[in-house]
Amino acid sequence: xxKISLPRNVxxxxxxxxxxxxxxxxxxxxxxxxxxxxxxNPKKFGYIVFQNxxxxxxxxxxxxxxxxxxxxxxxRCYPNIMAINEKVDLAVIVVPGEKVVEAVAxxxxxxxxxxxxxSAGFAETGNTQGEEEVMKVKGNMRxxxxxxxxxxxxxxxxxxxxxxxxRQGRPKRGTISFISQSGALGAAxxxxxxxxxxxxxxxxxxxxxxxxxxxxxLTYLEHDRNTEIIVLYLEGAKNGxxxxxxxxxxxxxxxxxxxxxxxxxQSAAMSHTGSMAGQSMxxxxxxxxxxxxxxxxxxxxxxxxKVFSQPLPIGNxxxxxxxxxxxxxxxxxxxxxxxxxxxxxxxxxxTIDKIANTVxxxxxxxxxxxxxxxxxxxxxxxxLEAIVEDxxxxxxxxxxxxxxxxxxxxIVNIIIDIxxxxxxxxxxxxxxxxxxxxxxxxxxxxxxxxYSSPMxxxxxxxxxxxxxxYQITKIKNKT
Amino acid sequence: xxKISLPRNVxxxxxxxxxxxxxxxxxxxxxxxxxxxxxxNPKKFGYIVFQNxxxxxxxxxxxxxxxxxxxxxxxRCYPNIMAINEKVDLAVIVVPGEKVVEAVAxxxxxxxxxxxxxSAGFAETGNTQGEEEVMKVKGNMRxxxxxxxxxxxxxxxxxxxxxxxxRQGRPKRGTISFISQSGALGAAxxxxxxxxxxxxxxxxxxxxxxxxxxxxxLTYLEHDRNTEIIVLYLEGAKNGxxxxxxxxxxxxxxxxxxxxxxxxxQSAAMSHTGSMAGQSMxxxxxxxxxxxxxxxxxxxxxxxxKVFSQPLPIGNxxxxxxxxxxxxxxxxxxxxxxxxxxxxxxxxxxTIDKIANTVxxxxxxxxxxxxxxxxxxxxxxxxLEAIVEDxxxxxxxxxxxxxxxxxxxxIVNIIIDIxxxxxxxxxxxxxxxxxxxxxxxxxxxxxxxxYSSPMxxxxxxxxxxxxxxYQITKIKNKT
Numbered sequence: 001x002x003k004i005s006l007p008r009n010v011x012x013x014x015x016x017x018x019x020x021x022x023x024x025x026x027x028x029x030x031x032x033x034x035x036x037x038x039x040x041n042p043k044k045f046g047y048i049v050f051q052n053x054x055x056x057x058x059x060x061x062x063x064x065x066x067x068x069x070x071x072x073x074x075x076r077c078y079p080n081i082m083a084i085n086e087k088v089d090l091a092v093i094v095v096p097g098e099k100v101v102e103a104v105a106x107x108x109x110x111x112x113x114x115x116x117x118x119s120a121g122f123a124e125t126g127n128t129q130g131e132e133e134v135m136k137v138k139g140n141m142r143x144x145x146x147x148x149x150x151x152x153x154x155x156x157x158x159x160x161x162x163x164x165x166x167r168q169g170r171p172k173r174g175t176i177s178f179i180s181q182s183g184a185l186g187a188a189x190x191x192x193x194x195x196x197x198x199x200x201x202x203x204x205x206x207x208x209x210x211x212x213x214x215x216x217x218l219t220y221l222e223h224d225r226n227t228e229i230i231v232l233y234l235e236g237a238k239n240g241x242x243x244x245x246x247x248x249x250x251x252x253x254x255x256x257x258x259x260x261x262x263x264x265x266q267s268a269a270m271s272h273t274g275s276m277a278g279q280s281m282x283x284x285x286x287x288x289x290x291x292x293x294x295x296x297x298x299x300x301x302x303x304x305x306k307v308f309s310q311p312l313p314i315g316n317x318x319x320x321x322x323x324x325x326x327x328x329x330x331x332x333x334x335x336x337x338x339x340x341x342x343x344x345x346x347x348x349x350x351t352i353d354k355i356a357n358t359v360x361x362x363x364x365x366x367x368x369x370x371x372x373x374x375x376x377x378x379x380x381x382x383x384l385e386a387i388v389e390d391x392x393x394x395x396x397x398x399x400x401x402x403x404x405x406x407x408x409x410x411i412v413n414i415i416i417d418i419x420x421x422x423x424x425x426x427x428x429x430x431x432x433x434x435x436x437x438x439x440x441x442x443x444x445x446x447x448x449x450x451y452s453s454p455m456x457x458x459x460x461x462x463x464x465x466x467x468x469x470y471q472i473t474k475i476k477n478k479t
Numbered sequence: 480x481x482k483i484s485l486p487r488n489v490x491x492x493x494x495x496x497x498x499x500x501x502x503x504x505x506x507x508x509x510x511x512x513x514x515x516x517x518x519x520n521p522k523k524f525g526y527i528v529f530q531n532x533x534x535x536x537x538x539x540x541x542x543x544x545x546x547x548x549x550x551x552x553x554x555r556c557y558p559n560i561m562a563i564n565e566k567v568d569l570a571v572i573v574v575p576g577e578k579v580v581e582a583v584a585x586x587x588x589x590x591x592x593x594x595x596x597x598s599a600g601f602a603e604t605g606n607t608q609g610e611e612e613v614m615k616v617k618g619n620m621r622x623x624x625x626x627x628x629x630x631x632x633x634x635x636x637x638x639x640x641x642x643x644x645x646r647q648g649r650p651k652r653g654t655i656s657f658i659s660q661s662g663a664l665g666a667a668x669x670x671x672x673x674x675x676x677x678x679x680x681x682x683x684x685x686x687x688x689x690x691x692x693x694x695x696x697l698t699y700l701e702h703d704r705n706t707e708i709i710v711l712y713l714e715g716a717k718n719g720x721x722x723x724x725x726x727x728x729x730x731x732x733x734x735x736x737x738x739x740x741x742x743x744x745q746s747a748a749m750s751h752t753g754s755m756a757g758q759s760m761x762x763x764x765x766x767x768x769x770x771x772x773x774x775x776x777x778x779x780x781x782x783x784x785k786v787f788s789q790p791l792p793i794g795n796x797x798x799x800x801x802x803x804x805x806x807x808x809x810x811x812x813x814x815x816x817x818x819x820x821x822x823x824x825x826x827x828x829x830t831i832d833k834i835a836n837t838v839x840x841x842x843x844x845x846x847x848x849x850x851x852x853x854x855x856x857x858x859x860x861x862x863l864e865a866i867v868e869d870x871x872x873x874x875x876x877x878x879x880x881x882x883x884x885x886x887x888x889x890i891v892n893i894i895i896d897i898x899x900x901x902x903x904x905x906x907x908x909x910x911x912x913x914x915x916x917x918x919x920x921x922x923x924x925x926x927x928x929x930y931s932s933p934m935x936x937x938x939x940x941x942x943x944x945x946x947x948x949y950q951i952t953k954i955k956n957k958t
Contacts, residue, residue, distance in 0.1 A: 043884065120852075125841050168882040169912035182807025184852055187882040188910050192931075195912035235810055259807065264823040265814035268806070268847045297811070297934040298910070327747070328661025328738065331714055332776070335744035344743040362604050368747045373599075373663055403647040403666040405522065431667050431777070433648040433674035452671075455776040 023142050024212070024220045026114035028202060029156045030089030031060045034081050034112070036103050037094035037119075038064030038072040045118060045162035046094040047073070049150075055165060056157040061086065081110045088112050092150065092160050097121030100146065101133045108139035116160055117145035123208045124271075131210050138211070148207035149183035152190065154200055155226050161203075163187055174199015175228035176305045177221045179214055181206050181235045189298050197444035198302055201226040213238045215246050222250050229308045231301050232256040232292075235269040240286070247290035253467050255293045255304045258283040291470035293463045300459070306449040307460040308467075310425035313394045316472065318465040319345035320458075321387050322368035324399035325375040325407065329429065329454055330368030333397055336458035342465065351390040358382035373404055377411035384415070388422045395425040395464070397457055402436040412439055416446040425464055429457040502621050503691070503699045505593035507681060508635045509568030510539045513560050513591070515582050516573035516598075517543030517551040524597060524641035525573040526552070528629075534644060535636040540565065560589045567591050571629065571639050576600030579625065580612045587618035595639055596624035602687045603750075610689050617690070627686035628662035631669065633679055634705050640682075642666055653678015654707035655784045656700045658693055660685050660714045668777050676923035677781055680705040692717045694725050701729050708787045710780050711735040711771075714748040719765070726769035732946050734772045734783045737762040770949035772942045779938070785928040786939040787946075789904035792873045795951065797944040798824035799937075800866050801847035803878035804854040804886065808933055809847030812876055812908065815937035821944065830869040837861035852883055856890035863894070867901045874904040874943070876936055881915040891918055895925040904943055908936040 033053060039046030046066070050073055053062040064072035067079040078084050081091065081103075091107045093100060097119050107115050115138070122131050124147050134143065144150065150160030154173040161168065171193040180186030183205040190203055201224065204217050214234060221227045230252055237243040247254060260269035261283070287294045295301040320337050322344075324330040337344055344367050347355075355365045359379055363372055369387075371379050380398070387393055398415065400407060419426050428443050428450040430436055440450045451457035512532060518525030525545070529552055532541040543551035546558040557563050560570060560582075570586040572579060576598050586594050594617070601610045603626050613622065623629065629639030633652040640647065650672040659665030662684040669682055680703065683696050693713060700706045709731055716722040726733060739748035740762070766773045774780040799816050801823075803809040816823060823846050826834075834844045838858055842851055848866075850858050859877070866872055877894065879886060898905050907922050907929040909915055919929045930936035 048884075121841075163882045164884055167884060167914045180807070182805065182810075184805030184880050184883070185807030185811075188805065188808070188880045188915070191882050191911035191915060195916065233807065235807070257811075259810040259814055262814045262817035264817050264846075265810050267845075268810040268813045268849070271806075271843050271845070271849065297815075297932040299932055326661065326663030326667065327750075328659070328664030328712065328714070329667070331661075331738040331744045331747040332664075332736075334747045335738055335741045336776075338741035338743050362600075364750050366746075366750070367743075370747070370750065401663050401667045403642045403670050404663070405527075405643055405646060432670035435646045436667070436670060437674065453776040453778055 021220060021223060023113065024216060026089045027116065027142070027144060027151055028153045028158060030114070030158065032086060032088050033058070033060060033062045033090045033092065033158075034065050034084060034088045035062065035092045035094065036065040036081060036107070038066050038069070038077065040069050040072055048162045048164055049092055049094055049118070049160050052159040052161065056159040056170070058157040058159070063088070081106050081112070084110070089114065090158070091115045093117045093119060094162070095119060097127070097130065101130065101137060104134050104143070105137040108137055108141055112141055114142045115144070116148065116150045117143060118148060118150055118160065118162060120147040122146045122210070131208065134210060143211035144204070145207050146210060147183070148205040149187055150205055152200070152203040154202070161187060161190070169194025171198060171200040174201060175226065175309065176200050176231055176302070177202040177204070177224065177227040177229070178231040179204045179206060179217050179221070180233040181214075182233060183207060185233055185298065189302070192299070193302060196302070197441045198306055209238055215239065215242055218246050218250060222252060228252060229305045230254045231305050233298070233301070234258050235260050240282070244286045244290060247286070247292050251471070253293065253308050255295055255301050255463070256287060257295050257298065257301055258287070291467065291474070293466060303451065303456055303460050304463040306444070307425070307427060307464045309447040309449060310427065310464070311423050312468050313425055313465060315394070316469065317394050318342045318461070319392060319394045320397055320461060321345045321347070321393045322397050322399065323371065323380065323383055323387070324368055325371050325373060325404065326399060326401040327370050327372070329399045329401065330370050333399060333429065333454035333458065334368055336454040340458045340462040342458065342462060345393045348390045348392050351386045354386040355383050374406055376406045377408050377414050380411055381414050381418070384418050388418060388424065393424065395427070395461055397427055397429055397461070399429045399454070402430065402432055402439055409439065412442045415443070416448065419446070419448050425461070427451065427457055427460065429454055500699060500702060502592065503695060505568045506595065506621070506623060506630055507632045507637060509593070509637065511565060511567050512537070512539060512541045512569045512571065512637075513544050513563060513567045514541065514571045514573065515544040515560060515586070517545050517548070517556065519548050519551055527641045527643055528571055528573055528597070528639050531638040531640065535638040535649070537636040537638070542567070560585050560591070563589070568593065569637070570594045572596045572598060573641070574598060576606070576609065580609065580616060583613050583622070584616040587616055587620055591620055593621045593623070595627065595629045596622060597627060597629055597639065597641060599626045601625045601689070610687065613689060622690035623683070624686050625689060626662070627684040628666055629684055631679070631682040633681070640666060640669070648673025650677060650679040653680060654705070654788065655679050655710055655781070656681040656683070656703065656706040656708070657710040658683045658685060658696050658700070659712040661712060662686060664712060664777065668781070671778070672781060675781070676920045677785055688717055694718065694721055697725050697729060701731060707731060708784045709733045710784050712777070712780070713737050714739050719761070723765045723769060726765070726771050730950070732772065732787050734774055734780050734942070735766060736774050736777065736780055737766070770946065770953070772945060782930065782935050782939050783942040785923070786904070786906060786943045788926040788928060789906065789943070790902050791947050792904055792944060794873070795948065796873050797821045797940070798871060798873045799876055799940060800824045800826070800872045801876050801878065802850065802859065802862055802866065803847055804850050804852060804883065805878060805880045806849050806851070808878045808880065808908065809849050812878060812933035812937065813847055815933040819937045819941040821937065821941060824872045826866070827869045827871050830865045833865040834862050853885055855885050856887050856893050859890055860893050860897070863897050867897060867903065872903065874906070874940055876906055876908055876940065878908045878933070881909065881911055881918055888918065891921045894922070895927065898925070898927050904940070906930065906936055906939065908933055
């Protein structure tokens with residue numbers, strides 16, 4: 001048995017197993033990788049996966065394995081994994097389904113620690129026998145897959161996603177990690193995140209979950225220092241009871257979609273990842289009881305996830321201050337806040353005076369605070385600096401419509417600066433075309449989440465406040 | 480009294496007034512325009528508005544009026560509107576609030592037909608007296624405003640929107656017309672439409688509604704040949720009873736947001752456009768009874784509007800067929816269809832056989848029809864051609880995830896071609912980054928609406944089917 005050294009700063013939780021943690025680490029931080037089924041044909045997955053390790057900036061050894069090639073992507077190719085003289089931490093298997101068992105057996109013999117089987121054609125097509133055979137030969141190796149698109153780690157640069165980079169963007173580094181039971185859904189959302197400027201720490205496609213499943217990776221991410229928020233797309237739990245206990249235990253915010261909530265969806269899930277979808281009511285109850293934030297659609301998962309880049313609100317209240325340069329958006333925001341069970345903040349008398357002293361007379365200092373269409377960056381600055389100090393306010397929604405020429409681009413810097421000094425959650429609501437998009441991305445890059453509608457913004461705030469409320473209740477129940 | 484010639488093909492409705500119609504036409508199709516307050520300073524609204532008429536491709540005469548300038552934008556400037564020797568159909572007033580009454584009086588004297596007052600500082604700031612004075616001097620002129628951003632007509636190229644084109648895009652020509660009580664909200668959404676590839680026929684900012692209001696423009700758009708769908712953002716009706724009757728009468732689909740549905744929103748609306756917001760329940764009931772489709776947020780208005788570019792479904796059923804190359808999106812789509820009260824179609828035996836004969840064995844011919852991750856354009860084509868012919872299907876949701884390399888770009892042409900021959904509504908669900916966006920726009924340009932999540936797609940289909948259901952009920956009640 002190998003000796004295990006624990007990463008520092010790791011707190012021991014109930015289900016935390018140092019062995020498990022250390023073994024899973026080979027998926028994300030291998031010092032060496034073999035791509036079994038590496039191909040010379042740029043159209044094949046075996047080519048794209050091998051190429052990824054070079055284009056991503058991965059910092060370890062990567063070897064191609066293919067009995068029919070001398071070189072792949074300019075690198076010397078090995079006929080089988082045994083022919084590699086050095087130790088291999090991670091094997092990525094991209095061979096056709098019928099050759100997978102042999103490849104896994106070879107990996108086990110070689111002493112590989114972790115193995116990602118990208119190949120399909122197993123339980124999802126009824127071939128459970130194939131999966132049993134893999135389990136028989138795998139030895140101590142941990143297996144991810146089969147039928148997955150694998151792992152993307154923006155920090156270690158492990159990238160087994162077999163979609164070319166021009167078709168599917170890779171998100172920048174961030175604090176959100178994403179576990180998806182569906183590979184294609186995961187790929188589409190990673191692509192969308194990359195365009196939207198949303199950063200990811202890790203992406204994990206769990207597919208058929210022959211060995212490693214959502215519980216393993218939730219445990220891993222719970223202790224992962226790059227991960228602050230966990231996003232989960234699930235068609236069905238492998239073990240509902242265990243999942244519930246794990247979710248209750250995790251202190252990091254978890255945002256989840258459980259699909260297959262209808263009979264039609266369930267039967268679709270059954271033929272997709274071969275998993276029983278389970279009853280939606282049970283899952284909704286489980287999520288609620290374990291403080292998991294349930295999202296209605298994939299974009300909403302990330303709407304919710306990115307709000308956690310802001311400081312958590314303090315206390316039990318949820319009084320929101322709206323600032324806007326467009327009256328209509330202000331009205332919609334007030335509606336959205338109430339509809340989502342949050343409160344409209346009442347400004348302190350001092351704050352009102354402070355703002356009234358700096359803004360023109362036609363500005364009605366209230367909530368929503370409509371700075372009106374002629375508001376420039378200085379008017380926003382004056383209002384925000386007063387609001388940030390007001391103890392009657394728990395969070396701030398800043399609406400900026402960039403269509404009017406009086407809003408200078410460097411309002412972005414002013415707000416980023418205020419946000420740095422502000423201990424309250426501050427989010428932006430903004431929509432538009434190319435010019436607005438440019439500024440939206442600048443905010444996102446600085447960790448200030450931007451929402452395209454007041455409703456989406458209010459829902460995200462609600463998710464944030466609900467998380468805090470759950471944590472407070474949990475602490476109270478313990479004492 | 481001038482002689483009025485009615486446009487051909489116009490059916491006479493209860494509230495249709497030829498005179499009203501013909502007068503409002505001067506807002507949208509003037510043969511000559513005077514910009515009163517045209518400026519030499521590129522930062523001023525008076526410059527941008529004047530410039531617009533040149534940049535937009537407007538085909539009539541445009542004259543700048545400014546007593547302090549000799550030329551504006553290279554054009555000879557007039558000290559006042561009386562100095563223009565030719566007839567002026569439309570005057571756009573951009574002078575400071577206190578000079579508006581005089582400008583309006585001059586326009587009336589000159590015989591101007593329609594007048595847009597962009598200037599603010601009236602009822603919205605409590606200056607109702609100023610509005611009364613305008614009404615006193617306006618004569619027979621129709622007035623839009625004050626406190627509006629005016630009109631954008633993509634066909635006639637009238638464009639009084641005082642946001643520069645680099646900050647706010649102008650949408651391409653389309654069949655949707657948009658009435659907004661909030662100017663800034665309208666501008667932001669026009670900008671978003673231009674980026675999203677959603678076409679508009681007309682945009683109208685109704686602001687303080689001193690003279691012309693939502694009823695006038697609803698009546699106008701009802702008969703406008705370029706308008707097929709009407710989108711309405713309202714903070715409060717000027718006359719609730721009349722609005723209700725007008726909405727019941729209109730046969731074109733109307734999609735609306737009524738903001739100020741909460742007390743907080745109402746008081747915000749009061750100080751924004753000075754309009755009483757009214758009770759939300761009453762509005763929701765009014766919308767339901769008049770077949771108006773209510774949207775939850777601004778983007779949803781256009782999600783709903785663009786689905787009407789597809790043929791209306793026939794009959795009372797709403798059986799949807801899902802086709803996908805990503806299992807997870809298929810599961811979510813099945814859930815979303817059921818959650819929105821639509822049905823999952825059951826394919827005809829013949830259709831199943833037809834598809835099964837052309838797709839590989841690992842494809843399970845069902846609904847959702849998961850063509851699996853290795854589906855290429857030909858697999859989509861074969862499946863779609865069979866599905867289009869199936870009488871058990873009322874609408875088709877095609878999910879295409881463009882991240883996988885096997886999906887060639889010209890799948891867009893194949894689907895556009897099938898859509899042309901197809902008499903059923905067909906919509907796309909697709910999400911991702913730049914590559915996916917490129918293809919999304921191609922679909923939108925061809926009039927095939929694209930939605931970024933199955934939930935948004937299903938909600939849009941529901942809006943379409945609800946519209947048809949309402950129309951059928953209306954016809955039944957008449958007979």
